[in-house]
Amino acid sequence: MSGVQAPGAYEGAANVIAAGMLLLEFGMLRQALVRDQIRLYMAQSALISVLAIVIAADRNLPDLYALAALSAALKVVAVPLVLRRLLRRAGLDDEEMPGVAGSNTLSPATAVLAGIVLAAFGFFCFGSLGIHGPAAPALALSLAAAMVLVSFGLMIVRRDVASQAIGFLSLENAISLASLVVASGLPFLLETGFLFDLLAAVVVFGMLIRAHHARSDSLSTADLTKLQG
Amino acid sequence: MSAALPIPVIQLLQVLTIAIGAPGVTGVIATVEARLQGRRGPRIRQPYYDLAKLFRKEALAPEGASWFFLAAPLIAVTAYLTIPLLIPVLTTYGLPLGYMGDILGGGFLLSLASFVIATAALETGSPYAQLGSSRAKTFSAITEPVVLFVVFTVALLTGTDLPYALAATVRSSAGQIIRPAHLLAAAALFMVILLETGRIPVETHTGTNEFGMIEEARSFEHSGPFLALIRWGSELKQLILYTILADVFLAPWGLASTQRADAVGLAIVALLAKACAVGCVVAVIDNSFAKLRLFKITEFAAGAFLLAVLGVFTLYLGGG
Numbered sequence: 058m059s060g061v062q063a064p065g066a067y068e069g070a071a072n073v074i075a076a077g078m079l080l081l082e083f084g085m086l087r088q089a090l091v092r093d094q095i096r097l098y099m100a101q102s103a104l105i106s107v108l109a110i111v112i113a114a115d116r117n118l119p120d121l122y123a124l125a126a127l128s129a130a131l132k133v134v135a136v137p138l139v140l141r142r143l144l145r146r147a148g149l150d151d152e153e154m155p156g157v158a159g160s161n162t163l164s165p166a167t168a169v170l171a172g173i174v175l176a177a178f179g180f181f182c183f184g185s186l187g188i189h190g191p192a193a194p195a196l197a198l199s200l201a202a203a204m205v206l207v208s209f210g211l212m213i214v215r216r217d218v219a220s221q222a223i224g225f226l227s228l229e230n231a232i233s234l235a236s237l238v239v240a241s242g243l244p245f246l247l248e249t250g251f252l253f254d255l256l257a258a259v260v261v262f263g264m265l266i267r268a269h270h271a272r273s274d275s276l277s278t279a280d281l282t283k284l285q286g
Numbered sequence: 287m288s289a290a291l292p293i294p295v296i297q298l299l300q301v302l303t304i305a306i307g308a309p310g311v312t313g314v315i316a317t318v319e320a321r322l323q324g325r326r327g328p329r330i331r332q333p334y335y336d337l338a339k340l341f342r343k344e345a346l347a348p349e350g351a352s353w354f355f356l357a358a359p360l361i362a363v364t365a366y367l368t369i370p371l372l373i374p375v376l377t378t379y380g381l382p383l384g385y386m387g388d389i390l391g392g393g394f395l396l397s398l399a400s401f402v403i404a405t406a407a408l409e410t411g412s413p414y415a416q417l418g419s420s421r422a423k424t425f426s427a428i429t430e431p432v433v434l435f436v437v438f439t440v441a442l443l444t445g446t447d448l449p450y451a452l453a454a455t456v457r458s459s460a461g462q463i464i465r466p467a468h469l470l471a472a473a474a475l476f477m478v479i480l481l482e483t484g485r486i487p488v489e490t491h492t493g494t495n496e497f498g499m500i501e502e503a504r505s506f507e508h509s510g511p512f513l514a515l516i517r518w519g520s521e522l523k524q525l526i527l528y529t530i531l532a533d534v535f536l537a538p539w540g541l542a543s544t545q546r547a548d549a550v551g552l553a554i555v556a557l558l559a560k561a562c563a564v565g566c567v568v569a570v571i572d573n574s575f576a577k578l579r580l581f582k583i584t585e586f587a588a589g590a591f592l593l594a595v596l597g598v599f600t601l602y603l604g605g606g
Contacts, residue, residue, distance in 0.1 A: 065461055066460060066461055066464060069461055069464040069465045069466075070464055072465065072466045072600065073464055073465070073466050073469060075466075076466040076469075076470065076596060076600060079596065080592075080593070080596070083592055087585065087589075165585045165588070166584045166585045166587075166588040169585070169588045169589065169591075169592055170588060170591075172592075173591075173592060173595055176596070176599070177595075177599060180599050181599075181602070184602070196466075196600055200600075
């Protein structure tokens with residue numbers, strides 16, 4: 058065996074961006090402070106806009122520039138702003154925004170190792186499907202699948218509504234990545250339609266955070282495990 | 287036209303460059319770090335003066351320590367001076383002794399050196415030295431899988447695990463640099479280097495607080511020339527690891543491709559400049575992060591492991 062051939066510069070760049078997004082997902086998994094989780098989410102959203110620009114430049118799809126700008130405005134600016142306001146209202150201090158106590162069910166190192174196992178499962182399952190999109194490389198699709206599973210993992214191992222909301226939002230990032238890879242030539246209207254689904258998710262999670270905080274005076278979901286009769 | 291150097295001389299120069307340059311690189315890092323903190327800092331030559339001073343001093347051994355206590359620093363330095371024969375320090379072409387061992391061979395030598403020093407520290411019966419060696423072994427067991435996965439990445443990229451082959455692959459095209467596997471493996475290796483050379487965020491390099499010490503604590507009972515050898519050894523280890531990072535992974539340019547004296551001379555300067563550049567990055571990290579608590583170091587190692595494992599994953603799908 059003489060080693061694996063190097064991908065082209067475009068494919069390499071797209072893969073590096075996708076790998077960076079997966080790493081940021083892992084960062085959210087192990088980060089204890091909600092404030093820093095939001096920052097990581099912003100960085101991840103910025104990366105997906107960069108990826109859209111890279112694909113647009115390489116495949117000559119001018120629609121994607123508009124999509125990149127819209128997605129950046131929404132996910133890098135608007136959503137984090139709304140999330141921060143919600144959390145401030147729920148009593149998390151804006152300066153500190155500490156994590157919700159007892160939110161981690163696993164220690165960070167264990168969570169990362171469990172995340173690696175999840176990522177490997179998603180990665181190799183999608184890899185064996187052998188889907189080759191016209192726009193972006195198969196590897197980026199597998200990375201997106203790994204991201205989906207890791208963000209599910211994030212929602213499962215955390216016991217507070219804020220982190221679960223961020224896990225859900227980054228799940229949307231993963232799906233955007235997959236759709237960019239598989240169907241970057243999708244009509245602009247459909248793409249923006251998917252993007253605005255995100256707003257519905259933000260509203261739902263906003264309601265959830267506020268309702269939960271009003272009922273139990275905390276963001277922790279630990280006391281939701283018992284049925285009340 | 288300058289004269290061509292015979293191969294054995296170049297091979298010797300590889301070892302001499304590392305041996306003589308290592309304290310200088312440490313001095314540069316200390317100076318940069320001090321400047322960043324707004325201090326004047328020690329002279330760049332200070333590590334040489336320290337070594338010279340220690341070599342002139344009397345050597346003492348604790349009561350009950352066997353011959354191994356004194357032999358350990360010698361074995362360690364010998365191991366460190368063997369590694370420059372195996373890695374591309376000055377040349378792009380493999381020198382005859384360069385094929386004695388692959389990356390794993392170099393790794394074995396590094397572990398051997400750290401093992402004998404840890405064993406010598408155990409010999410002393412001093413609690414701090416024993417604490418240091420126990421911690422050093424614990425954390426090296428955690429970083430071992432990371433190093434293995436980095437080696438797997440290299441092996442998958444090149445089809446061999448010779449460091450020369452990877453450097454040649456990286457030089458061959460720009461596409462080799464911006465592939466996730468390469469970047470992830472290089473980042474994982476950098477984190478391992480921070481851990482192995484005892485830098486922030488793992489260990490304070492200059493502190494005197496014994497509770498946070500890992501590597502530094504092991505040499506507490508050594509004195510005189512033997513302490514000098516241990517100090518020199520850790521400087522050698524640092525420069526060797528920087529050389530592997532720079533000449534194999536990040537920037538394998540500036541190496542001599544011929545035997546001409548001027549090319550080799552330029553390669554020596556380039557290597558030291560690259561090592562100082564890596565050192566400056568390390569100094570910036572030293573100044574911008576706090577030391578991790580001892581039990582948080584596993585998280586740091588888990589992060590490095592994540593990078594290395596993802597590197598191997600991406601290669602398996604062919605696109606990495």
